[in-house]
Amino acid sequence: MLLIITKKKNVKLLSIQGMNYISNNTPVQLRGVGLANWLILEHFMFGIPGTDSQIRQMILETYGIEKSNHFWNKYYSVYIQEKDIKYVNDRGMNHVRIPINYQLFFTDNFEKSVAIREVDRILKYLKKYKIWGIIDLHAVPGGQNPDWHSDNYSGKDNFWSDNNAINKIVKLWGRIAEYYKNEPAIGGYDLINEPCFFSKSSEIVMINFFRKCTNAIRKVDSNHIIFYSGNTYSRDFSMFTENLDENSSFTFHLYPFLQIPDDMQSADIHTKLEESLYRDVSYEHLTENLKKPLWCGETGHPLHMPDRYHALYNFISILEDKYVGWALWPLKDCGAMGMLLADKKGEWNKLCLEISNNWVFWDIFSKDSILSAEKEKDKYSYYKWLANESTNGWKLVRNNLRKISFDRLLAALDDFKFGNCTINKQLIPTKEWNI
Secondary structure, three states: OOOOEOOOOOOOOEEEEOOEEEEOOEEEOOEEEEOOOOEOOOHHHHOOOOOHHHHHHHHHHHHOHHHHHHHHHHHHHHHOOHHHHHHHHHOOOOEEEEEEEHHHHOOOOHHHOHHHHHHHHHHHHHHHOOOEEEEEEEEOOOOOOOOHHHOOOOOOOHHHHOHHHHHHHHHHHHHHHHHHOOOOOEEEEEOOOOOOOOOOHHHHHHHHHHHHHHHHHHOOOOOOEEEEOOHHHHOEOOOOOOOOOOOEEEEEEOOHHHHOHHHOOOOOHHHHHHHHHHHHOOHHHHHHHOOOOEEEEEEOOOOOOHHHHHHHHHHHHHHHHOOOEEEEOOOEEOOOOOOEEOOOOOHHHHHHHHHHOOOOHHHOOOOOHHHHHOOOOOOOHHHHHHHHHHHHHHHHHHHHHOOOOHHHHHHHHHHHOHHHOEEOHHHOOOHHHOO
16 A cells, blocks of 8 residues: 655655655655735636736836835735645645746846745745645746736737747746755746647647756756646646656646536536546546656636535545645635635725626636637637636726725735635535545
8 A cells, every 4th residue: 555644744855756756755645735816816816807917017007116016015925924824734735836927036136036035935834834835837928828827918828939938937947946956845846837729839849848947957956846737728748758857747737617517416426527537638648658646736616616516525536546646726815716715795805896897707707718719710719808808807997996095905905814814614625535
């Protein structure tokens, strides 16, 4: 029987041995959560339409640079505090995924950038509670996919056709690795979140990008795991014909409510989910041909489907049975799908509904993006429509925000403090999760 540990006496380096994650020569089952909406915004978890850059631009234009900086510094500090990391530990989890917009590494000189400052700030908490932090580059120049969560309002995947952007990110990964090379509380490097492109030639570009990032990292850091994603939002890994690095792993994303929306109430939901894992993710290829351990870097379930959480429970149970690591998405948000939720009747959500004319993302988004795009002759038409809808909502908010005093906006951020959030009891691990 494979011995699995989730607790550690001290934070020891996480690495790969065969098809296992190991630490201190002992196999580890990765169980964790993503710190989403902290160092990159996603509108449905923030409560305001627009991309990360659009929302930041709006606050800067409305209140000026000094107040804008004050707003974001408070946001970072209240969103993730020691109590949040302790909560992760109390739920039996051993890692957090840290999504970051690349731009936050360039807000000052590298070592004084917002990204480094904030990751370093929580590292002391990660060490205290013996939790790994996996750095995830969640947005890159031009967008690695056509969706909003790559800070992209163009509806196109422009990153893959921009050599300057690619080289910038390769260099950035080299700098990140140089800075964290001796830090055992960093669990690894998730090179790029959810690539999605429709040009076959982009497969070669992506593999070459991963090779360049790997070389840049390994020049300075042989310690940390490198995580590789696949196309179609980290589900298609067919372009990988060999392993690019020994100390590496593959990370896929799968949400039951998106991948099998019509089978959520099926009596054989467990079988349907296992079929989805093999059909929608290159599971056999990764485990039988490439023989690497797998990490489901994102899975979760939205609050507006309260009667269907059993699908998520069944999926986690499958991952546990197969010794596949997993991370819920996200730890905290304004009331969309987090483990911790800002009060729906609190000042933040009240303010967001007021300035957005009651905008709710789920009113325009109910199916997986790739499934929606496949119905169109122009694969990008759906994304362009979605981006346009979000931008129209953002323009409305930008006008309405002028009516809101800065003090009110700033005070509303207190709703994101741990003590002011409610606990999503549906996302407390139970025996149903097979843990």
